[in-house]
Amino acid sequence: MDISNYIYLSAILFTIGAIGVVIRRNAIVVFMCIELMLNAANLAFVTFSRIHGNLAGQVASFFTMVVAACEVVVGLAIIVTIYRSRRSASVDDASLLKR
Amino acid sequence: MSNLALGALEVGKTLTPEAVLFWILAPLAVVAALGMLFAKKAVHSALLLAWVMVTLAIFYIAQDALFLGIVQIVVYTGAVMMLFLFILMLVGVDSADSLVESIRGQRSAAIVAAIGLSGLILSLISRATIGVEAIGLKDANSGGNVQGLASELFTKYVFAFEVVSALLITAALGAMVLAQSTTTKSRTAQRDQSIARFRGASLATAAGLPGSGVYARHNAVDVPALLPDGTPAPLSVSATLEARGDMLSSKPFELEVKEEEED
Numbered sequence: 001m002d003i004s005n006y007i008y009l010s011a012i013l014f015t016i017g018a019i020g021v022v023i024r025r026n027a028i029v030v031f032m033c034i035e036l037m038l039n040a041a042n043l044a045f046v047t048f049s050r051i052h053g054n055l056a057g058q059v060a061s062f063f064t065m066v067v068a069a070c071e072v073v074v075g076l077a078i079i080v081t082i083y084r085s086r087r088s089a090s091v092d093d094a095s096l097l098k099r
Numbered sequence: 100m101s102n103l104a105l106g107a108l109e110v111g112k113t114l115t116p117e118a119v120l121f122w123i124l125a126p127l128a129v130v131a132a133l134g135m136l137f138a139k140k141a142v143h144s145a146l147l148l149a150w151v152m153v154t155l156a157i158f159y160i161a162q163d164a165l166f167l168g169i170v171q172i173v174v175y176t177g178a179v180m181m182l183f184l185f186i187l188m189l190v191g192v193d194s195a196d197s198l199v200e201s202i203r204g205q206r207s208a209a210i211v212a213a214i215g216l217s218g219l220i221l222s223l224i225s226r227a228t229i230g231v232e233a234i235g236l237k238d239a240n241s242g243g244n245v246q247g248l249a250s251e252l253f254t255k256y257v258f259a260f261e262v263v264s265a266l267l268i269t270a271a272l273g274a275m276v277l278a279q280s281t282t283t284k285s286r287t288a289q290r291d292q293s294i295a296r297f298r299g300a301s302l303a304t305a306a307g308l309p310g311s312g313v314y315a316r317h318n319a320v321d322v323p324a325l326l327p328d329g330t331p332a333p334l335s336v337s338a339t340l341e342a343r344g345d346m347l348s349s350k351p352f353e354l355e356v357k358e359e360e361e362d
Contacts, residue, residue: 053234
């Protein structure tokens with residue numbers, strides 16, 4: 001098996017996550033798709049680390065994980081705040097700036 | 100079979116067990132990701148995403164990134180997915196997406212754009228990685244994967260590490276501030292309740308409701324107290340007990356009034 005298969009898998013997962021961000025309207029599911037994209041990028045980092053034979057890619061992946069954790073915590077807090085005031089977690093309903 | 104084993108020994112290729120692992124788990128990961136995309140209920144999406152994350156953790160461990168594999172399981176499938184499920188419970192598990200498009204043709208346009216994006220990424224990556232010889236992490240991991248990562252993290256990337264720690268603390272504080280609900284009116288204290296009782300229409304209950312029980316004979320909470328004229332006081336028993344039918348009659352505990360007159 002060629003090692004670039006891992007990179008292809010990561011690209012496919014990234015694309016699936018990107019579709020999800022565009023077509024899903026439940027804010028929580030959109031968030032999950034962003035997590036999937038971050039995870040796909042991590043897989044690419046780990047594979048590149050193996051290809052290049054040093055640990056820089058793994059360190060980058062580690063930092064991505066930390067930033068993703070922060071992002072999830074703040075993002076879910078925002079979703080809860082919006083849900084509390086509007087009783088809805090759909091991204092279509094948060095359109096106050098349009099009117 | 101021997102051909103396959105020989106092929107696996109080429110530089111830049113992986114060993115056969117890893118190929119088997121990959122070809123079993125990678126389709127499962129893609130199927131789970133697609134299922135996450137099309138699942139109607141958010142809980143199903145969350146569980147499928149947890150499966151994708153476990154698969155990725157196995158891939159990390161297979162690629163000599165032991166520390167990241169464990170961290171992936173602990174942080175992602177443990178903490179992050181738990182947080183997702185927790186918020187789903189808070190927001191409503193049954194919150195299914197409506198499948199009506201709000202923008203006409205959005206879904207088909209998204210799929211066309213996604214095919215374009217994946218084609219672009221895949222072609223660029225294949226140009227960059229086909230035929231590249233993987234060096235492997237044997238040398239980098241010679242002192243252990245965790246030790247190698249630690250020596251990178253605390254020498255070359257120590258500033259980034261500090262910045263990330265500041266980011267974590269800021270995120271925790273921000274989440275606390277955002278999730279806290281502010282009360283718009285002040286809580287009624289005991290003093291306010293007392294004032295309200297005296298300002299109320301009747302002063303009969305100003306000193307509080309009467310206690311339950313028939314003094315000297317019975318003092319259970321389900322027996323109404325007796326008023327000075329011998330009649331039971333319904334206010335002395337909790338309204339819940341009364342509604343449930345658990346209130347006893349105070350009749351058997353009433354003092355029999357002797358009609359004898361002393362001569």
